[in-house]
Amino acid sequence: MANSSRAIVLVAFPNMTQLDFTGPAQVFAMWPETSVVVAAKTMDPVVTDCGWAIVPTVTFEDAPQADLLMVPGGDGTFDLLEDEPTLAFLRRQALGARLVTSVCTGSFLLAAAGLLTGKRATSHWASLPMLAEFGVIPVSERVVRDGDRVTSAGVTSGIDFAFELTLDEFGREAAEAIQLSLEYDPAPPVNRGNVALADPAFVAATLAAKRADRFERVRRAADRLAP
Amino acid sequence: MANSSRAIVLVAFPNMTQLDFTGPAQVFAMWPETSVVVAAKTMDPVVTDCGWAIVPTVTFEDAPQADLLMVPGGDGTFDLLEDEPTLAFLRRQALGARLVTSVCTGSFLLAAAGLLTGKRATSHWASLPMLAEFGVIPVSERVVRDGDRVTSAGVTSGIDFAFELTLDEFGREAAEAIQLSLEYDPAPPVNRGNVALADPAFVAATLAAKRADRFERVRRAADRLAP
Numbered sequence: 234m235a236n237s238s239r240a241i242v243l244v245a246f247p248n249m250t251q252l253d254f255t256g257p258a259q260v261f262a263m264w265p266e267t268s269v270v271v272a273a274k275t276m277d278p279v280v281t282d283c284g285w286a287i288v289p290t291v292t293f294e295d296a297p298q299a300d301l302l303m304v305p306g307g308d309g310t311f312d313l314l315e316d317e318p319t320l321a322f323l324r325r326q327a328l329g330a331r332l333v334t335s336v337c338t339g340s341f342l343l344a345a346a347g348l349l350t351g352k353r354a355t356s357h358w359a360s361l362p363m364l365a366e367f368g369v370i371p372v373s374e375r376v377v378r379d380g381d382r383v384t385s386a387g388v389t390s391g392i393d394f395a396f397e398l399t400l401d402e403f404g405r406e407a408a409e410a411i412q413l414s415l416e417y418d419p420a421p422p423v424n425r426g427n428v429a430l431a432d433p434a435f436v437a438a439t440l441a442a443k444r445a446d447r448f449e450r451v452r453r454a455a456d457r458l459a460p
Numbered sequence: 461m462a463n464s465s466r467a468i469v470l471v472a473f474p475n476m477t478q479l480d481f482t483g484p485a486q487v488f489a490m491w492p493e494t495s496v497v498v499a500a501k502t503m504d505p506v507v508t509d510c511g512w513a514i515v516p517t518v519t520f521e522d523a524p525q526a527d528l529l530m531v532p533g534g535d536g537t538f539d540l541l542e543d544e545p546t547l548a549f550l551r552r553q554a555l556g557a558r559l560v561t562s563v564c565t566g567s568f569l570l571a572a573a574g575l576l577t578g579k580r581a582t583s584h585w586a587s588l589p590m591l592a593e594f595g596v597i598p599v600s601e602r603v604v605r606d607g608d609r610v611t612s613a614g615v616t617s618g619i620d621f622a623f624e625l626t627l628d629e630f631g632r633e634a635a636e637a638i639q640l641s642l643e644y645d646p647a648p649p650v651n652r653g654n655v656a657l658a659d660p661a662f663v664a665a666t667l668a669a670k671r672a673d674r675f676e677r678v679r680r681a682a683d684r685l686a687p
Contacts, residue, residue: 250486251485251486252482252483252485252486252642255478255479255482255483256479256482256483258478258479258510259477259478259510259615262511268511269510269511269512271512278505278515283485283486283489283496284489284495284496285485285514285516285517286514286515287512287513287514288505288514290511337643358643375643375645387641387642387643388486388641388642388643389642389643389644389645389646390647392616392646392648393646393647396649396650397649400650405650408649408650409650409651409652409658410652410662412648412650412652412653413652413654413658413662414614414615415479415614415615415616416564416584416585416602416614416615416616416653416654416655418602418617418653419646420620421620421623421639421645421646422620422624422627422635423623423627423632423636423639424636425637425640426639426640426642426643426644426645427643427645428643431640435637435640
């Protein structure tokens, strides 16, 4: 890995949604001449939303410059919206990164760092409207690109996001080979994974609940960004 | 978690394919009144195929009786086909488990423990034919059930497997709610995730390469099982 020409830096933090992180990680690990590093504040194991922990491979301080920076989401993002060490790390990495990306509510951390201001971006559907507080243009699509910013929607959208980047970077044949290796031929036995198909009353209640839980923290972080 | 009525035991081992493990784990973590534990030989962090590690929550010795036992796959499975502590743990757990399951080549570990003999089962397409060495009936489907044995195909099929079990255990409304929460509305940008769609020459070469790499270990383990 020391001689790898490209570094992908995956940011890890407590109470992240582990599949936001692990889905794309599996795809990126198959990219040629690429090292995938797990960067966190300290080397302590990071306890995910599933109750078990992932071990960082490097601290923020020692992380290499990312070619591709990725921030996962989860409840944990909303605890870090005013966390200067995390925001400073993202800003510093973003200066040199070719692609600055997120999965799920990871876009809120990028937004709180000022890295999505004025850009089109997405997030988990249940929090998406609150992105506007940061001067971001919320877009309800599975993967959203605005220049070198690439954001994806909730959790499993990170897998599609990683395949879209694979297609861009290495072409169709390489993307297909990775897809076949991961047998990514999804066949969900139920069909309510898209908010557009969901019960409107349930959607409204969930949006309201997430707003009640998170809006104050979002608003405070947004005020710090542009007082 | 101490009062949870149901334990899901996910087996962890070095060089497992982490998405085999982490995909279903995310779905299972959303089951009501369920504790998800990560069981390994020791409490040492388990380095996955992606280069970073997952921390076990319990040793084989201290693991609770699983209601649902799940074995992920990966190259690492083929290093454990004759590993008595691992095989003994699987056999002991299988005696009391209501469901004995695997993702990807995890079925080879179940088979080596004698837990799939005479049963229909699946695995990653590139290794599937070798399951027959253990007296297992290889089936090329994404999720295969034979009584209380449920096996799934390569890597990402584990997510569909977990949703099928969710549907069984908790019904359609619950499965849909978890699906919406994980925005599991897959949209791969390429369409070669199914071996039936892949280039036959590539498929043949991959089957031959996996056989060259793994057959000797498979055959030796199968001989131990039924000398």
